[in-house]
Every structure is written in C-alpha cells, then in structure tokens.
Amino acid sequence: MVHRRKFIQVSAWGSLGLFFNKQAVGSNINEALKGQPVVISTWDAGLEANKAAWEILGKGGRALDAVEKGVMVTEASRNCCVGLGANPDRDGFVTLDACIMDEFSNCGSVAFLERIKHPVSVARKVMEKTPHVMLVGAGAQQFALAEGFPLEEQKLSPEAEASYQEWLLKSEYRPPVINVENKGHGPFAPARLSNGEWNHDTIGMVAMDTKGNLSGSCTTSGAGFKMRGRVGDSPIIGAGLFVDNEVGACTATGQGEDVIRVAGSHSVVELMRQGLPPEAACKKVIERIVKIKKEKAKNIQVGFLALNKKGIAGAYAIHPGFKYALKNGQQEILMEAKSYFAE
Numbered sequence: 236m237v238h239r240r241k242f243i244q245v246s247a248w249g250s251l252g253l254f255f256n257k258q259a260v261g262s263n264i265n266e267a268l269k270g271q272p273v274v275i276s277t278w279d280a281g282l283e284a285n286k287a288a289w290e291i292l293g294k295g296g297r298a299l300d301a302v303e304k305g306v307m308v309t310e311a312s313r314n315c316c317v318g319l320g321a322n323p324d325r326d327g328f329v330t331l332d333a334c335i336m337d338e339f340s341n342c343g344s345v346a347f348l349e350r351i352k353h354p355v356s357v358a359r360k361v362m363e364k365t366p367h368v369m370l371v372g373a374g375a376q377q378f379a380l381a382e383g384f385p386l387e388e389q390k391l392s393p394e395a396e397a398s399y400q401e402w403l404l405k406s407e408y409r410p411p412v413i414n415v416e417n418k419g420h421g422p423f424a425p426a427r428l429s430n431g432e433w434n435h436d437t438i439g440m441v442a443m444d445t446k447g448n449l450s451g452s453c454t455t456s457g458a459g460f461k462m463r464g465r466v467g468d469s470p471i472i473g474a475g476l477f478v479d480n481e482v483g484a485c486t487a488t489g490q491g492e493d494v495i496r497v498a499g500s501h502s503v504v505e506l507m508r509q510g511l512p513p514e515a516a517c518k519k520v521i522e523r524i525v526k527i528k529k530e531k532a533k534n535i536q537v538g539f540l541a542l543n544k545k546g547i548a549g550a551y552a553i554h555p556g557f558k559y560a561l562k563n564g565q566q567e568i569l570m571e572a573k574s575y576f577a578e
C-alpha cells in the first residue's frame with residue numbers, strides 16, 4: 236500500500252508561498268493556519284463552491300450561511316451528480332438529497348426531492364421552520380413549495396439526457412460499485428471530463444467561522460441510474476454529514492450504502508473526540524469499511540473529509556482520486572487525499 240498526497244492545483248498569495256513547496260504537505264499547512272476561518276469541500280467543484288462560502292466567511296459571517304451558499308453554486312451548475320442537471324434515476328427522474336447542520340447541533344434534511352433547484356436551502360428551512368429533521372419525496376416538495384421555492388421544469392439537462400439514453404441501451408442494473416479499472420465509471424463515480432480531469436460528484440462542505448463555530452452541508456443527486464426511491468448517505472445526519480461544535484465536523488462522498496453502514500461521518504467525529512487528528516480519524520473509518528467489504532472494497536470508493544476544532548483538515552479514501560478543496564484567508568488549494576489502495 237502506497238500512500239501519497241499531492242497538490243493538484245494551487246493558487247495563493249502573501250507570505251504563505253512557502254507552502255507550495257511539495258515537501259510542505261497538507262498537515263504542515265493546516266498546522267500553520269489553525270484557528271483561522273476555513274472552508275473545505277469535496278471534489279474539484281469544491282474550488283468554486285469554496286469561493287462562494289468565503290464571500291461570507293471572509294467577512295466574518297456565520298459558517299452555517301457559508302456552507303449553504305457554497306454548495307448552492309454546485310447545485311446550480313450543470314454536472315453529473317449534484318442538482319437538477321445531474322444524471323437521473325433508472326426511470327429518468329432526477330431526485331435530490333441534501334442536509335445541513337449547525338454549531339448548535341440543529342440539523343435539517345431532504346431526500347428523494349424532485350424539481351427543486353436548491354435542496355440544501357429546503358433542508359435549512361426544515362431545520363429552522365419545522366419540528367422535524369428530515370422530509371422526503373412528495374412531502375419535502377410540498378413543504379418546499381409552501382416555503383416559496385419554485386417548481387422547476389421536469390427536464391433532463393442535455394448531458395444527463397445523453398447519459399441516460401446511453402444507459403438505456405443496456406438498462407443494466409449494476410450494483411452500486413465503482414469500477415476501479417475504469418477509474419470510476421460506476422454510478423457513484425465522478426465523470427471524466429474531456430481534458431482528462433475528474434468531475435465532481437456529491438459536494439460535502441464543512442466550514443469554521445471567525446468565532447470558531449463549525450457547520451456543514453451535503454448535497455447530491457446520489458447514484459446515477461439508481462433505483463427509484465433510493466436514498467444514499469448524503470442527506471442522513473451522521474452518515475453523509477456530522478457536526479459537533481466541541482470536536483469537529485465530517486462529510487462523506489462515494490458509495491452511500493457503505494457510508495451508512497458505519498455511520499461514517501459520525502464515526503469520524505467520534506474518533507476525533509478521542510484525540511485522533513482528522514486524517515487519522517478518516518483513515519480508521521475507511522479501514523473499517525474495507526474490513527467489512529473484504530474483496531468488494533476493491534470496487535467501491537468512499538472518501539471522508541474532516542475538520543477539527545483547531546481548524547485542521549484531513550481526508551482519506553478507499554481509492555486514489557478523491558480530491559478536496561480548501562480555502563482560507565491565505566490560500567485556495569485542491570488536494571488529493573491519501574487512500575487505502577494505491578493507484
């Protein structure tokens with residue numbers, strides 16, 4: 236097993252240029268910047284989403300507002316796996332899952348939501364305006380409409396329509412695994428862009444504000460061509476996202492079923508509570524999944540991304556290729572997480 240961590244893309248300014256040295260690996264960066272506001276998010280799309288979150292964090296705003304605004308950027312963009320532009324389920328419908336959690340352990344979630352552009356904002360309304368944590372399906376949509384969210388057209392994006400037509404040729408239901416040999420062309424996989432880079436899938440975001448408060452959000456269309464009604468880990472508090480303002484926060488991406496079975500994000504936060512740094516905590520839970528899945532772990536991807544109360548970030552995945560974006564007052568970077576299996 237070979238572990239590696241590398242900078243994928245870096246832009247920065249000021250005296251922290253020294254951190255671009257390849258020897259200055261992620262943990263050193265985080266050590267130097269601890270205690271400052273910071274936002275981290277999954278996959279390449281995190282770079283753009285972090286910028287929007289920083290508009291709030293950089294002005295001393297609340298982490299909760301930052302993590303909502305941040306992932307809304309991805310929800311509004313056309314991509315394979317987040318928002319209404321995403322790949323549909325097997326019946327041709329895009330169904331969305333999202334959740335949000337704040338520093339007081341308030342949380343809200345929506346699942347199997349259709350025709351609403353910003354599920355994360357509906358999740359926030361569930362958190363703030365109802366006595367519940369989670370609304371699903373028609374009930375979630377009904378609530379969203381009552382809250383003034385517009386009902387969007389039921390139409391696939393051109394990219395999703397093309398993927399769906401291609402999928403229909405075989406209509407093959409494959410169990411939700413990542414085909415590692417193909418570098419991730421499974422239903423949970425990030426789509427490969429023509430420039431050879433990997434597109435994002437689920438976006439999970441965690442932020443710490445100037446008061447040191449933590450919040451997180453997670454939003455996705457789930458697995459492309461999933462069974463109708465399938466809900467993954469992303470809207471499940473404790474699986475796709477967990478925030479404990481005394482300890483830290485974590486979000487997950489990848490095969491949701493395997494994140495759920497280990498209460499993934501909650502487990503990572505509990506390990507941080509016991510004193511593990513974020514990356515080590517993520518690694519322990521990845522190892523737990525690999526142990527459970529045995530040989531099958533070779534064909535699934537899961538990645539965890541965590542932030543502790545000191546503002547130190549860490550991530551770990553089953554397979555290479557899981558990237559995360561980090562932004563604070565000095566830097567804006569895209570990193571690749573270490574992984575259990577080497578490339």
Ligand code: ASP
Pocket residue numbers: 316423424436437455456457458466467468469487488489490491492
């Ligand atoms: N975790 C998401 C789900 O299982 C998918 C993903 O992150 O790619 O729905």
